Amino acid sequence: MTWTLWRKLLRDLRLTLIAVALLLGLFQMLWAKVTERMLGKLNPLVASLADMGGLTTKDIEERLFEGPGKVVRTIMGGERVQLDRAIDVLSIGYVHPLMQMIFCIWAVGRAAGAIAGEIDRGTMELLLAQPLARWRLILSHFLLDLFTIPILCFSLWAGNWVGAWLISPIQPEENVLPLPVAKQGYLVELGPLRIRVDDPIHRKPRGEVSAEQQAWQRERLAVEPARLGPALVLVGGLIFAVCGLTLALSARGRSRWRVLGLATFVVLIMFLLNLLGQMWDEAAWLRPFTIFYYYQPQQVILSGDWLVSLMPGDPASSSMRVPMPLVLYGVGTIGYLIALVTLVHRDLPAPL
Numbered sequence: 640m641t642w643t644l645w646r647k648l649l650r651d652l653r654l655t656l657i658a659v660a661l662l663l664g665l666f667q668m669l670w671a672k673v674t675e676r677m678l679g680k681l682n683p684l685v686a687s688l689a690d691m692g693g694l695t696t697k698d699i700e701e702r703l704f705e706g707p708g709k710v711v712r713t714i715m716g717g718e719r720v721q722l723d724r725a726i727d728v729l730s731i732g733y734v735h736p737l738m739q740m741i742f743c744i745w746a747v748g749r750a751a752g753a754i755a756g757e758i759d760r761g762t763m764e765l766l767l768a769q770p771l772a773r774w775r776l777i778l779s780h781f782l783l784d785l786f787t788i789p790i791l792c793f794s795l796w797a798g799n800w801v802g803a804w805l806i807s808p809i810q811p812e813e814n815v816l817p818l819p820v821a822k823q824g825y826l827v828e829l830g831p832l833r834i835r836v837d838d839p840i841h842r843k844p845r846g847e848v849s850a851e852q853q854a855w856q857r858e859r860l861a862v863e864p865a866r867l868g869p870a871l872v873l874v875g876g877l878i879f880a881v882c883g884l885t886l887a888l889s890a891r892g893r894s895r896w897r898v899l900g901l902a903t904f905v906v907l908i909m910f911l912l913n914l915l916g917q918m919w920d921e922a923a924w925l926r927p928f929t930i931f932y933y934y935q936p937q938q939v940i941l942s943g944d945w946l947v948s949l950m951p952g953d954p955a956s957s958s959m960r961v962p963m964p965l966v967l968y969g970v971g972t973i974g975y976l977i978a979l980v981t982l983v984h985r986d987l988p989a990p991l
Contacts, residue, residue, distance in 0.1 A: 809860040888902050916951070
Protein backbone atom coordinates (compact mmCIF):
# COMPACT_ATOMS: atom_id res chain seq x y z
CA MET A 640 0.00 0.00 0.00
CA THR A 641 2.89 2.37 0.77
CA TRP A 642 4.41 1.92 -2.69
CA THR A 643 1.02 2.31 -4.33
CA LEU A 644 0.55 5.64 -2.58
CA TRP A 645 4.14 6.62 -3.47
CA ARG A 646 3.49 5.96 -7.16
CA LYS A 647 0.31 8.00 -6.98
CA LEU A 648 2.14 10.95 -5.39
CA LEU A 649 4.92 10.73 -7.98
CA ARG A 650 2.41 10.60 -10.82
CA ASP A 651 0.80 13.80 -9.53
CA LEU A 652 4.18 15.58 -9.37
CA ARG A 653 5.87 14.24 -12.50
CA LEU A 654 5.24 17.25 -14.75
CA THR A 655 6.24 19.75 -12.06
CA LEU A 656 9.35 17.70 -11.28
CA ILE A 657 10.43 17.69 -14.93
CA ALA A 658 9.82 21.43 -15.27
CA VAL A 659 11.79 22.32 -12.12
CA ALA A 660 14.65 19.98 -13.05
CA LEU A 661 14.92 21.56 -16.50
CA LEU A 662 14.79 25.04 -15.00
CA LEU A 663 17.63 24.28 -12.60
CA GLY A 664 19.81 22.79 -15.32
CA LEU A 665 19.14 25.59 -17.81
CA PHE A 666 19.96 28.27 -15.24
CA GLN A 667 23.33 26.67 -14.53
CA MET A 668 24.04 26.60 -18.27
CA LEU A 669 23.09 30.27 -18.48
CA TRP A 670 25.32 31.08 -15.52
CA ALA A 671 28.21 29.32 -17.25
CA LYS A 672 27.80 31.73 -20.17
CA VAL A 673 27.71 34.63 -17.70
CA THR A 674 30.99 33.32 -16.26
CA GLU A 675 32.55 33.18 -19.71
CA ARG A 676 31.41 36.73 -20.44
CA MET A 677 32.72 38.03 -17.14
CA LEU A 678 36.14 36.38 -17.32
CA GLY A 679 36.56 36.71 -21.06
CA LYS A 680 35.50 40.32 -21.58
CA LEU A 681 34.48 42.17 -18.43
CA ASN A 682 37.49 41.35 -16.26
CA PRO A 683 40.06 42.25 -18.98
CA LEU A 684 38.17 45.52 -19.50
CA VAL A 685 38.31 46.32 -15.77
CA ALA A 686 41.98 45.39 -15.67
CA SER A 687 42.70 47.74 -18.60
CA LEU A 688 40.82 50.61 -16.96
CA ALA A 689 42.61 49.99 -13.66
CA ASP A 690 45.96 49.92 -15.46
CA MET A 691 45.28 53.25 -17.15
CA GLY A 692 44.30 54.82 -13.83
CA GLY A 693 47.20 53.39 -11.87
CA LEU A 694 44.93 51.17 -9.79
CA THR A 695 44.51 47.45 -9.21
CA THR A 696 41.43 45.36 -9.89
CA LYS A 697 41.05 44.98 -6.12
CA ASP A 698 40.72 48.77 -5.83
CA ILE A 699 38.01 48.75 -8.51
CA GLU A 700 36.08 45.97 -6.71
CA GLU A 701 36.24 47.79 -3.37
CA ARG A 702 34.91 50.97 -4.92
CA LEU A 703 32.23 49.12 -6.91
CA PHE A 704 30.87 47.12 -3.96
CA GLU A 705 30.90 49.83 -1.31
CA GLY A 706 27.67 51.30 0.04
CA PRO A 707 24.55 49.74 -1.55
CA GLY A 708 26.81 47.50 -3.62
CA LYS A 709 27.61 45.57 -0.45
CA VAL A 710 24.24 43.85 -0.77
CA VAL A 711 25.25 42.46 -4.17
CA ARG A 712 28.62 41.40 -2.80
CA THR A 713 26.95 39.64 0.10
CA ILE A 714 24.53 37.77 -2.17
CA MET A 715 27.44 36.60 -4.34
CA GLY A 716 29.20 35.05 -1.37
CA GLY A 717 31.13 37.85 0.28
CA GLU A 718 34.88 38.33 0.36
CA ARG A 719 35.67 34.64 -0.14
CA VAL A 720 34.69 34.86 -3.82
CA GLN A 721 37.36 36.05 -6.25
CA LEU A 722 35.69 37.42 -9.34
CA ASP A 723 38.69 36.63 -11.55
CA ARG A 724 38.53 32.85 -10.95
CA ALA A 725 36.19 30.65 -12.97
CA ILE A 726 35.30 28.22 -10.17
CA ASP A 727 34.48 31.09 -7.80
CA VAL A 728 32.12 32.73 -10.30
CA LEU A 729 30.49 29.38 -11.13
CA SER A 730 29.85 28.77 -7.43
CA ILE A 731 27.69 31.91 -7.33
CA GLY A 732 25.12 29.95 -9.34
CA TYR A 733 24.47 27.80 -6.26
CA VAL A 734 23.71 30.72 -3.92
CA HIS A 735 21.93 32.92 -6.44
CA PRO A 736 18.61 34.12 -4.95
CA LEU A 737 16.72 32.65 -7.90
CA MET A 738 18.17 29.20 -7.19
CA GLN A 739 17.32 29.38 -3.50
CA MET A 740 13.85 30.62 -4.41
CA ILE A 741 13.27 27.64 -6.72
CA PHE A 742 14.48 25.21 -4.03
CA CYS A 743 12.08 26.68 -1.48
CA ILE A 744 9.13 26.99 -3.85
CA TRP A 745 9.45 23.32 -4.75
CA ALA A 746 9.77 22.22 -1.11
CA VAL A 747 7.00 24.44 0.26
CA GLY A 748 4.61 23.79 -2.60
CA ARG A 749 5.07 20.03 -2.45
CA ALA A 750 4.89 19.61 1.32
CA ALA A 751 2.10 22.13 1.98
CA GLY A 752 -0.42 19.96 0.18
CA ALA A 753 0.78 16.68 1.70
CA ILE A 754 -1.69 16.66 4.61
CA ALA A 755 -3.56 19.96 4.66
CA GLY A 756 -4.15 19.76 0.93
CA GLU A 757 -5.77 16.35 1.20
CA ILE A 758 -8.02 17.61 4.02
CA ASP A 759 -8.85 20.76 2.08
CA ARG A 760 -9.88 18.78 -1.01
CA GLY A 761 -11.84 16.26 1.04
CA THR A 762 -9.75 13.31 -0.14
CA MET A 763 -8.14 12.52 3.23
CA GLU A 764 -11.26 10.73 4.48
CA LEU A 765 -11.36 8.59 1.34
CA LEU A 766 -7.64 7.87 1.66
CA LEU A 767 -7.78 6.81 5.30
CA ALA A 768 -10.91 4.76 4.66
CA GLN A 769 -8.53 2.31 2.98
CA PRO A 770 -6.55 -0.21 5.07
CA LEU A 771 -3.73 2.31 5.43
CA ALA A 772 -2.03 3.30 8.67
CA ARG A 773 -1.43 7.01 9.07
CA TRP A 774 2.31 6.56 9.50
CA ARG A 775 2.45 5.03 6.03
CA LEU A 776 1.24 8.31 4.57
CA ILE A 777 4.20 10.15 6.13
CA LEU A 778 6.51 7.35 4.99
CA SER A 779 5.26 7.71 1.42
CA HIS A 780 6.10 11.42 1.40
CA PHE A 781 9.51 10.68 2.92
CA LEU A 782 10.25 8.14 0.17
CA LEU A 783 9.05 10.67 -2.39
CA ASP A 784 11.65 13.14 -1.11
CA LEU A 785 14.34 10.46 -1.26
CA PHE A 786 13.52 10.01 -4.94
CA THR A 787 12.86 13.56 -6.14
CA ILE A 788 15.55 15.53 -4.28
CA PRO A 789 18.48 13.64 -5.91
CA ILE A 790 16.87 14.22 -9.32
CA LEU A 791 16.78 17.97 -8.68
CA CYS A 792 20.37 17.96 -7.40
CA PHE A 793 21.78 16.04 -10.34
CA SER A 794 19.84 18.14 -12.84
CA LEU A 795 21.63 21.13 -11.31
CA TRP A 796 25.00 19.39 -11.69
CA ALA A 797 24.20 18.26 -15.23
CA GLY A 798 23.66 21.91 -16.13
CA ASN A 799 27.15 22.64 -14.77
CA TRP A 800 28.72 19.96 -16.95
CA VAL A 801 26.90 21.05 -20.09
CA GLY A 802 27.74 24.68 -19.38
CA ALA A 803 31.40 23.80 -18.84
CA TRP A 804 31.44 21.99 -22.17
CA LEU A 805 29.95 25.03 -23.89
CA ILE A 806 32.41 27.60 -22.54
CA SER A 807 35.68 25.64 -22.22
CA PRO A 808 38.30 26.87 -22.63
CA ILE A 809 37.72 30.46 -21.58
CA GLN A 810 39.83 32.82 -23.69
CA PRO A 811 40.22 36.32 -22.23
CA GLU A 812 40.30 39.09 -24.79
CA GLU A 813 43.37 41.26 -25.04
CA ASN A 814 43.49 44.94 -25.85
CA VAL A 815 39.80 45.38 -25.09
CA LEU A 816 40.36 49.14 -25.01
CA PRO A 817 41.82 50.98 -28.00
CA LEU A 818 45.17 52.34 -26.92
CA PRO A 819 45.58 56.08 -27.53
CA VAL A 820 48.13 57.09 -30.10
CA ALA A 821 50.46 59.43 -28.31
CA LYS A 822 53.95 60.77 -28.55
CA GLN A 823 56.73 59.62 -26.29
CA GLY A 824 56.61 62.97 -24.53
CA TYR A 825 55.87 66.67 -24.73
CA LEU A 826 58.18 69.67 -24.97
CA VAL A 827 56.99 72.40 -22.62
CA GLU A 828 58.40 75.89 -23.17
CA LEU A 829 58.46 78.29 -20.20
CA GLY A 830 60.12 81.40 -21.55
CA PRO A 831 63.74 80.57 -22.12
CA LEU A 832 63.33 77.18 -20.45
CA ARG A 833 62.40 74.04 -22.33
CA ILE A 834 61.28 71.00 -20.33
CA ARG A 835 60.50 67.57 -21.77
CA VAL A 836 57.57 65.83 -20.04
CA ASP A 837 56.87 62.15 -20.60
CA ASP A 838 53.41 61.26 -21.84
CA PRO A 839 51.43 59.97 -18.79
CA ILE A 840 49.20 57.72 -20.92
CA HIS A 841 51.96 56.23 -22.98
CA ARG A 842 52.29 52.51 -22.51
CA LYS A 843 55.33 50.45 -22.84
CA PRO A 844 54.99 47.51 -25.19
CA ARG A 845 54.01 44.35 -23.41
CA GLY A 846 56.63 41.71 -23.10
CA GLU A 847 56.16 38.01 -23.50
CA VAL A 848 54.17 36.25 -20.80
CA SER A 849 56.28 33.91 -18.71
CA ALA A 850 55.52 30.23 -18.30
CA GLU A 851 54.57 30.81 -14.66
CA GLN A 852 52.07 33.50 -15.65
CA GLN A 853 50.55 31.24 -18.30
CA ALA A 854 50.17 28.42 -15.78
CA TRP A 855 48.57 30.81 -13.28
CA GLN A 856 46.15 32.07 -15.92
CA ARG A 857 45.17 28.51 -16.93
CA GLU A 858 44.52 27.62 -13.30
CA ARG A 859 42.45 30.78 -12.77
CA LEU A 860 40.31 30.18 -15.86
CA ALA A 861 39.94 26.42 -15.41
CA VAL A 862 36.29 25.30 -15.49
CA GLU A 863 36.00 22.34 -13.11
CA PRO A 864 32.38 21.21 -12.68
CA ALA A 865 33.54 18.18 -10.68
CA ARG A 866 34.44 20.53 -7.80
CA LEU A 867 30.78 21.61 -7.61
CA GLY A 868 29.57 18.05 -6.95
CA PRO A 869 30.10 17.91 -3.15
CA ALA A 870 27.92 21.01 -2.71
CA LEU A 871 24.92 18.99 -3.92
CA VAL A 872 24.80 17.49 -0.41
CA LEU A 873 23.90 20.93 0.92
CA VAL A 874 21.44 21.59 -1.93
CA GLY A 875 19.59 18.40 -1.02
CA GLY A 876 19.82 19.29 2.66
CA LEU A 877 18.23 22.70 2.15
CA ILE A 878 15.33 21.25 0.13
CA PHE A 879 14.81 18.47 2.67
CA ALA A 880 14.89 20.91 5.61
CA VAL A 881 12.24 23.17 4.04
CA CYS A 882 10.14 20.11 3.17
CA GLY A 883 10.30 18.88 6.78
CA LEU A 884 9.37 22.25 8.24
CA THR A 885 6.46 22.68 5.84
CA LEU A 886 5.21 19.13 6.38
CA ALA A 887 5.11 19.74 10.15
CA LEU A 888 2.90 22.78 9.51
CA SER A 889 0.80 20.85 6.99
CA ALA A 890 0.12 18.07 9.51
CA ARG A 891 -1.45 20.63 11.87
CA GLY A 892 -3.41 22.59 9.28
CA ARG A 893 -6.56 21.99 7.30
CA SER A 894 -6.16 24.56 4.52
CA ARG A 895 -3.41 24.15 1.95
CA TRP A 896 -3.29 27.87 1.19
CA ARG A 897 -2.93 28.86 4.84
CA VAL A 898 -0.08 26.41 5.30
CA LEU A 899 1.47 27.62 2.06
CA GLY A 900 1.30 31.25 3.19
CA LEU A 901 2.66 30.53 6.68
CA ALA A 902 5.52 28.37 5.41
CA THR A 903 6.45 30.98 2.80
CA PHE A 904 6.46 33.68 5.47
CA VAL A 905 8.70 31.65 7.79
CA VAL A 906 11.17 30.78 5.04
CA LEU A 907 11.30 34.38 3.80
CA ILE A 908 11.93 35.73 7.31
CA MET A 909 14.81 33.27 7.78
CA PHE A 910 16.32 34.25 4.43
CA LEU A 911 16.15 37.97 5.27
CA LEU A 912 17.58 37.47 8.76
CA ASN A 913 20.51 35.54 7.35
CA LEU A 914 21.12 38.24 4.74
CA LEU A 915 20.88 40.98 7.40
CA GLY A 916 23.38 39.15 9.60
CA GLN A 917 25.85 38.97 6.71
CA MET A 918 25.71 42.71 6.09
CA TRP A 919 25.40 43.94 9.68
CA ASP A 920 27.81 42.49 12.25
CA GLU A 921 25.56 43.42 15.20
CA ALA A 922 22.84 41.11 13.78
CA ALA A 923 25.18 38.20 13.00
CA TRP A 924 24.00 36.31 16.10
CA LEU A 925 20.63 35.78 14.39
CA ARG A 926 22.07 33.77 11.51
CA PRO A 927 22.43 30.38 13.30
CA PHE A 928 18.67 30.44 13.98
CA THR A 929 17.98 30.22 10.24
CA ILE A 930 18.43 27.21 8.01
CA PHE A 931 20.05 29.36 5.32
CA TYR A 932 23.07 29.93 7.55
CA TYR A 933 23.86 26.23 7.23
CA TYR A 934 23.57 26.39 3.45
CA GLN A 935 27.02 27.59 2.40
CA PRO A 936 27.96 25.58 -0.70
CA GLN A 937 30.67 28.05 -1.71
CA GLN A 938 32.59 27.26 1.46
CA VAL A 939 32.52 23.56 0.54
CA ILE A 940 33.44 24.18 -3.11
CA LEU A 941 36.27 26.64 -2.52
CA SER A 942 37.83 25.41 0.73
CA GLY A 943 36.33 21.97 1.42
CA ASP A 944 35.16 23.10 4.86
CA TRP A 945 31.87 21.53 5.98
CA LEU A 946 31.75 23.18 9.43
CA VAL A 947 30.22 26.50 10.52
CA SER A 948 30.46 28.30 13.84
CA LEU A 949 27.40 28.64 16.05
CA MET A 950 28.65 32.12 16.96
CA PRO A 951 29.56 33.78 13.66
CA GLY A 952 30.17 37.19 15.24
CA ASP A 953 32.66 35.90 17.84
CA PRO A 954 36.20 35.23 16.54
CA ALA A 955 36.92 33.10 19.64
CA SER A 956 34.17 30.59 18.81
CA SER A 957 36.24 28.34 16.54
CA SER A 958 35.58 25.36 18.81
CA MET A 959 31.77 25.71 18.55
CA ARG A 960 31.44 24.43 15.00
CA VAL A 961 28.88 22.01 13.61
CA PRO A 962 28.59 20.15 10.28
CA MET A 963 26.21 21.90 7.91
CA PRO A 964 24.66 18.68 6.47
CA LEU A 965 23.94 17.42 9.99
CA VAL A 966 21.88 20.51 10.79
CA LEU A 967 20.01 20.64 7.48
CA TYR A 968 19.08 16.96 7.37
CA GLY A 969 18.44 17.00 11.12
CA VAL A 970 15.92 19.83 10.78
CA GLY A 971 14.16 17.97 7.96
CA THR A 972 14.05 14.76 10.00
CA ILE A 973 12.65 16.55 13.05
CA GLY A 974 9.99 18.12 10.84
CA TYR A 975 8.96 14.70 9.55
CA LEU A 976 8.83 13.28 13.10
CA ILE A 977 6.63 16.17 14.26
CA ALA A 978 4.34 15.60 11.27
CA LEU A 979 4.17 11.88 12.08
CA VAL A 980 3.26 12.39 15.73
CA THR A 981 0.77 15.14 14.89
CA LEU A 982 -1.03 13.16 12.20
CA VAL A 983 -1.24 9.97 14.25
CA HIS A 984 -2.78 11.70 17.27
CA ARG A 985 -4.96 14.41 15.73
CA ASP A 986 -8.65 14.19 14.93
CA LEU A 987 -9.10 14.89 11.26
CA PRO A 988 -11.74 17.59 10.67
CA ALA A 989 -14.42 17.34 8.05
CA PRO A 990 -13.56 19.00 4.74
CA LEU A 991 -14.48 22.68 4.42
